[in-house]
Amino acid sequence: MMKLTQALIGTLAIMALGNSVAAAETTAAAVPVTSAADQTFTRLSDSYFDSYYFPTNPTTATADGLHDFDAKLEDYSRAGVDANVKALQQWQTKVAAVDPTKLGERVRGDRELVLNNIRSTLLTLQTIRPWQKNPDIYSSGITNSAFTLMERKFAPPETRLRDLIAREQLMPAVLADAHKNLDNPPLIYTQIALQQLPGLVQFFQKDVPSAFTDVTDAALKKQFADSNAAVIKSLQDYQTWLKTEVLPRSHGDFRIGAAAFRDKLKYDEMVNIPLDQLIAIDMANMKQNQQAFAEVAKQLDPSKTPQQVLAELGSDYPASDKILDTFRATFNNLVGFIQQKQIITIPSDVRPIVEETPPFMRAITFASMDTPGPYETVAKEAYFNVTLPEPDWTAQRTKEFMAQFSYPVISAIATHEAYPGHYIQFLWMHKLDDRARKLLGATTNVEGWAHYCEQMMLDEGLAAYVYPNDKHQQLLLRLGQLQDALLRNARFVVGIKLHTGQMTMDQAIDFFVKQGYQSRTVGEVETKRGTSDPTYLYYTLGKLQIMKLRTDLAAKEGKNFNLQQFHDSFMQQGFAPIAIVREAMLHDKSPTL
Numbered sequence: 247m248m249k250l251t252q253a254l255i256g257t258l259a260i261m262a263l264g265n266s267v268a269a270a271e272t273t274a275a276a277v278p279v280t281s282a283a284d285q286t287f288t289r290l291s292d293s294y295f296d297s298y299y300f301p302t303n304p305t306t307a308t309a310d311g312l313h314d315f316d317a318k319l320e321d322y323s324r325a326g327v328d329a330n331v332k333a334l335q336q337w338q339t340k341v342a343a344v345d346p347t348k349l350g351e352r353v354r355g356d357r358e359l360v361l362n363n364i365r366s367t368l369l370t371l372q373t374i375r376p377w378q379k380n381p382d383i384y385s386s387g388i389t390n391s392a393f394t395l396m397e398r399k400f401a402p403p404e405t406r407l408r409d410l411i412a413r414e415q416l417m418p419a420v421l422a423d424a425h426k427n428l429d430n431p432p433l434i435y436t437q438i439a440l441q442q443l444p445g446l447v448q449f450f451q452k453d454v455p456s457a458f459t460d461v462t463d464a465a466l467k468k469q470f471a472d473s474n475a476a477v478i479k480s481l482q483d484y485q486t487w488l489k490t491e492v493l494p495r496s497h498g499d500f501r502i503g504a505a506a507f508r509d510k511l512k513y514d515e516m517v518n519i520p521l522d523q524l525i526a527i528d529m530a531n532m533k534q535n536q537q538a539f540a541e542v543a544k545q546l547d548p549s550k551t552p553q554q555v556l557a558e559l560g561s562d563y564p565a566s567d568k569i570l571d572t573f574r575a576t577f578n579n580l581v582g583f584i585q586q587k588q589i590i591t592i593p594s595d596v597r598p599i600v601e602e603t604p605p606f607m608r609a610i611t612f613a614s615m616d617t618p619g620p621y622e623t624v625a626k627e628a629y630f631n632v633t634l635p636e637p638d639w640t641a642q643r644t645k646e647f648m649a650q651f652s653y654p655v656i657s658a659i660a661t662h663e664a665y666p667g668h669y670i671q672f673l674w675m676h677k678l679d680d681r682a683r684k685l686l687g688a689t690t691n692v693e694g695w696a697h698y699c700e701q702m703m704l705d706e707g708l709a710a711y712v713y714p715n716d717k718h719q720q721l722l723l724r725l726g727q728l729q730d731a732l733l734r735n736a737r738f739v740v741g742i743k744l745h746t747g748q749m750t751m752d753q754a755i756d757f758f759v760k761q762g763y764q765s766r767t768v769g770e771v772e773t774k775r776g777t778s779d780p781t782y783l784y785y786t787l788g789k790l791q792i793m794k795l796r797t798d799l800a801a802k803e804g805k806n807f808n809l810q811q812f813h814d815s816f817m818q819q820g821f822a823p824i825a826i827v828r829e830a831m832l833h834d835k836s837p838t839l
Contacts, residue, residue, distance in 0.1 A: 298337060313400065341361045359686040392454055447478060453605065516825040536732065546722070580703075589810060612633050630664060694792055734789075756769070
């Protein structure tokens, strides 16, 4: 369960809207490149990253731990868009010209990753065109560029502040580019941008300065004060412009359409299944989850409706000063269970550092794993950040906030984010000597794995391990897992139907409430997210692909199938789309679903 509020600054810069998932690096042993064809492609791939990918996406480079571009900012201008399209078309020709039949299996998969990254970025720039439709990518994009320099202490604060100043000096021009580029945005996009902007302004007013309080150089601090003030004013002016001029003429359509949706799935996730068939697959899984939910709820309290039983989930939580210790204890329980049941090899005994979320990150995260980029050599610690209630909050506000930290929720978050979810995948990737797989991948792999882990761990007996003598708590853990699964099921259907004209926003909200068992508030937030994140079906899609891969491999191996070996082998493939992982593990091109 990933209950993050990343929308505040989570939008990547416009030119980084490809297929990068490098924020979570890492895996297995080095895979030797042997054939001449493999070596030739690897050199071409390296050239793509070194001469195009990182210079064009400096914010991504910073996040990945490559700091040659920390003082640079993406080019958001129309000329920059056109230059990127031209360069990407040239790279597409070069990579497509490599004969995949001459490559080894591993490098053939790398070729698919690089080629699909190029094609996905071209689709974004030429067809989906967020640079023309979405005001938020400009304001949130520059905020993210500042955040990557604050988030980790990979260099002395003076060095990072100098780079931040250099970036900030370029930010007003980005917002000026927005004035030139935006053309009839969808109303919901302008509304979301306006909702975000007060928080972004506050981020630069309070959070950015708080991240550099250790700097003592007076001249540097003065230079920062000037550049930061200019960014704040530009954001405030941008907000006024959006409200007074853009909002009244925001009549565009956020829907990307069926053709672009199919292409996005094909390039990002290597999924070619017809959309109506995908909906049928998800709805069948959703029905199973709804039936299981009703059965568990009946066991908990047959006198109540499932929704009434669900309300109990948020009623039992630790005291606020015990939350960090509760997460640490939960990590210990999960590690003990994984080792006892031989779920997966844990490559390192080093635990993530559980800490209160730093002040400058509290507005953007509830509980999240912060791992270093794949090439970070200094700030190598992994942090699990937990945002605690503020001391000056009212008792009612604190109670509502703490309901998010119920014991079932803590267990689900820890499973998804850490053991055996994102953190273990990070540990495995750390040893991977394969640049393409360190930097590129599929969200169906990353989020599909973490979502799969939520169910798999309970299927393997986690609830009884944690609560050996408490059947009620065991059932609550399962109920929470099923509610999260239904949320992801609802995203699956809504994403497709919203963007292919089969569902209105009001119908989408109702679907989250009635079929996904979510509150109306959650339904509204999730529907808004779906307007700009069309393929947020990747949680359930990836989970179902992994489950089918496991079933098919077990059928093939029979009594020789071993769950730990399956999970270890899966990790060794990096973040690749499940189609690539499947071919490597089954040695065939059978369907992923």
